[in-house]
Amino acid sequence: MLKTSTPAPLDQAVIAKAQALPTGLWLTCPNCHASAYRRRFGAAKVCPQCGYGLRLTAHERIAQLTQQFEQWDQQLPQLPTDFPGYADKRQAAASASGSDESVICGQALIGAHTVALGVMDSHYMMGSLGTVAGERLCRLFERATQARLPVVVVATSGGARMQEGIQSLMQMAKVSQAVAHHAAAGLLYIVVLSDPTMGGVAASFAMQGDIILAEPHSRVGFAGKRVIEATIHAQLPADFQRAEAVQKAGFIDAIVPRSALGAKLAALLALHEGC
Amino acid sequence: MTAYEQVLQARAPRPYSTRTLIAGIVSDFQECRGDRVHQDDSAIIGGIGWLDQRPVTVIATTKGETLPERLATHGGCPEPWGYRKALRLMRQAEKFHRPIITLIDTPGAYPGKEAEANGQAAAIADLLLAVSTLQTPLVAVIVGEGGSGGALALACGDEVWMAAQSMYAILSPEGFASILFKDVTKAEAAAALMGLTPKELLANQVVERVLPEAGRQFPTMLKTALIPTIARLAAMPTATLLAQRQARFRRY
Numbered sequence: 066m067l068k069t070s071t072p073a074p075l076d077q078a079v080i081a082k083a084q085a086l087p088t089g090l091w092l093t094c095p096n097c098h099a100s101a102y103r104r105r106f107g108a109a110k111v112c113p114q115c116g117y118g119l120r121l122t123a124h125e126r127i128a129q130l131t132q133q134f135e136q137w138d139q140q141l142p143q144l145p146t147d148f149p150g151y152a153d154k155r156q157a158a159a160s161a162s163g164s165d166e167s168v169i170c171g172q173a174l175i176g177a178h179t180v181a182l183g184v185m186d187s188h189y190m191m192g193s194l195g196t197v198a199g200e201r202l203c204r205l206f207e208r209a210t211q212a213r214l215p216v217v218v219v220a221t222s223g224g225a226r227m228q229e230g231i232q233s234l235m236q237m238a239k240v241s242q243a244v245a246h247h248a249a250a251g252l253l254y255i256v257v258l259s260d261p262t263m264g265g266v267a268a269s270f271a272m273q274g275d276i277i278l279a280e281p282h283s284r285v286g287f288a289g290k291r292v293i294e295a296t297i298h299a300q301l302p303a304d305f306q307r308a309e310a311v312q313k314a315g316f317i318d319a320i321v322p323r324s325a326l327g328a329k330l331a332a333l334l335a336l337h338e339g340c
Numbered sequence: 341m342t343a344y345e346q347v348l349q350a351r352a353p354r355p356y357s358t359r360t361l362i363a364g365i366v367s368d369f370q371e372c373r374g375d376r377v378h379q380d381d382s383a384i385i386g387g388i389g390w391l392d393q394r395p396v397t398v399i400a401t402t403k404g405e406t407l408p409e410r411l412a413t414h415g416g417c418p419e420p421w422g423y424r425k426a427l428r429l430m431r432q433a434e435k436f437h438r439p440i441i442t443l444i445d446t447p448g449a450y451p452g453k454e455a456e457a458n459g460q461a462a463a464i465a466d467l468l469l470a471v472s473t474l475q476t477p478l479v480a481v482i483v484g485e486g487g488s489g490g491a492l493a494l495a496c497g498d499e500v501w502m503a504a505q506s507m508y509a510i511l512s513p514e515g516f517a518s519i520l521f522k523d524v525t526k527a528e529a530a531a532a533l534m535g536l537t538p539k540e541l542l543a544n545q546v547v548e549r550v551l552p553e554a555g556r557q558f559p560t561m562l563k564t565a566l567i568p569t570i571a572r573l574a575a576m577p578t579a580t581l582l583a584q585r586q587a588r589f590r591r592y
Contacts, residue, residue, distance in 0.1 A: 148533060149533075196592070199592070203590070225489075225510055227510060227511065227516055227519055227520050228520070230509070230510050230533075230534050230535050230536075231508065231509060231510055231534075231535060231536070231541065231544070231546055232544075232592060233510055234488070234489065234492055234509075234510045235492075235546065235589065235592035236592060237468060237489060237492060238468055238472075238492060238496050238589045238592070239589045239590060239592050241465070241468035241469050241471075241472055241496075242472040242586055242589050242590065244469060244472075245469050245470075245472035245473045246472070246473075246586070248469075249473060263461075264461075264489070265488075265489050267461035267462075267465070268449075268460070268461040268462075268464035268465050268468075268489045268493075269464070269465050269468050269489075270465070271461075271465070272459075272461050272462040272465035272466075273465050273466075273468075273469050285461075286456050286460070286461060287449060287451070287455075287456060287460040287461040287464070287489070288449070288451030288455075288456065288460070289451075292451045292515075293451045293452060293453060293456065296450075296451045296452065297452060297453060299453075301453060305453075305456070306456060310457075314457050314458065314459065315459070316459050316462050
């Protein structure tokens with residue numbers, strides 16, 4: 066005789082219990098897609114499977130990387146722009162990131178080394194480079210040149226900020242000028258590429274370091290993967306524009322796991338003491 | 341004219357080819373090819389010639405004339421080896437304190453697989469860094485499309501000029517619309533917001549001069565305009581020239 070099973074009616078109490086369970090206990094790694102208990106990513110937010118570092122806010126990064134930090138140039142006037150929806154977007158970005166712009170700059174202590182530090186924040190409008198971010202970075206290099214400090218920039222960005230138009234594009238040239246003068250003074254500049262570093266940021270200061278480091282699996286490139294796929298009418302491999310492939314192509318000195326980043330920077334800074 | 345009509349005009353074929361334009365500006369043009377590392381990029385023509393009585397280096401992006409040329413240049417989109425060729429020729433010009441003229445007509449750097457694998461971003465970044473302290477004058481002229489970082493790489497001059505029928509923007513209006521409005525068909529509305537017309541860019545001090553529409557006479561007119569400007573910049577002490585260039589970009 067064929068047995069038909071009918072599902073037991075759900076008990077209201079069971080439903081209530083399920084709904085009361087906390088959510089977000091598990092995380093899926095955006096790189097390897099493995100799921101792991103959130104706690105296993107640890108305070109550094111690194112995938113226990115593949116070593117990919119989840120995107121950090123600038124404040125989280127500064128807390129992880131420095132022993133001391135004093136912010137510079139917090140109050141800079143925004144470019145008056147009437148681009149529709151831009152003011153609202155900035156406000157939303159500020160609450161999403163806890164930052165007031167896509168980069169936070171200041172003087173920091175890494176190990177025993179005083180540096181001028183710029184940390185970008187992908188949670189703020191995808192880390193896009195606008196006039197305020199450009200001005201902060203420019204002043205970072207200028208102050209570092211004056212004070213004879215090395216510069217460390219932790220880069221992450223989708224590129225130039227569309228809403229500010231051509232003025233954003235000009236920031237690439239402006240910051241590059243400041244990098245060039247810092248370099249001409251014989252001072253050290255280290256870049257840490259984190260996921261993602263693209264477009265106008267990759268095509269300017271993020272690729273101008275004396276030493277270029279990257280976090281594992283970070284996407285680094287100029288044009289977006291989808292734009293390229295649409296242009297060449299072909300699918301690109303999974304490792305396309307990933308730090309490992311970019312390093313193999315010759316553009317990254319070392320790929321450094323997040324947990325080792327502070328020590329790596331300290332070691333490099335020590336080798337350039339006074340530079 | 342609407343901003344988008346300005347874009348279409350900037351993209352329309354010129355009544356002269358890039359080589360005709362170069363020949364109209366300098367005489368006895370000697371082309372120099374290759375980046376000395378990887379290969380030659382036909383999207384960038386570079387070389388040396390006489391601007392009136394003075395040797396200058398000319399670096400021009402080109403979309404090509406024939407179909408095979410247009411395919412080879414990807415419609416005027418340089419690849420990293422094109423930007424490295426430009427940088428090599430700039431260093432060469434610097435060595436001989438020869439002024440540089442760049443002629444820009446590009447939708448942007450080519451978004452290709454090989455281009456990315458060969459460091460498109462790094463190639464542009466290197467140019468931006470080098471031009472900041474390049475010890476010879478540079479005048480950049482946007483003659484058609486000035487698209488994105490791929491145009492900026494060649495447009496960090498002591499002076500930047502635009503032809504009346506050109507545009508200069510952070511991205512193509514189509515790309516801009518697709519990013520901000522998630523709708524590529526809104527390019528027309530995007531163009532109106534982007535401030536990409538010569539008139540707006542002159543008002544915003546992004547460019548120093550807009551050259552009037554002159555059809556086939558454009559190369560001759562450009563040459564006439566370039567001679568005194570190049571003479572003035574070349575007569576400046578290098579330190580003054582560099583300080584002025586730095587101030588030019590510091591104001592943004």
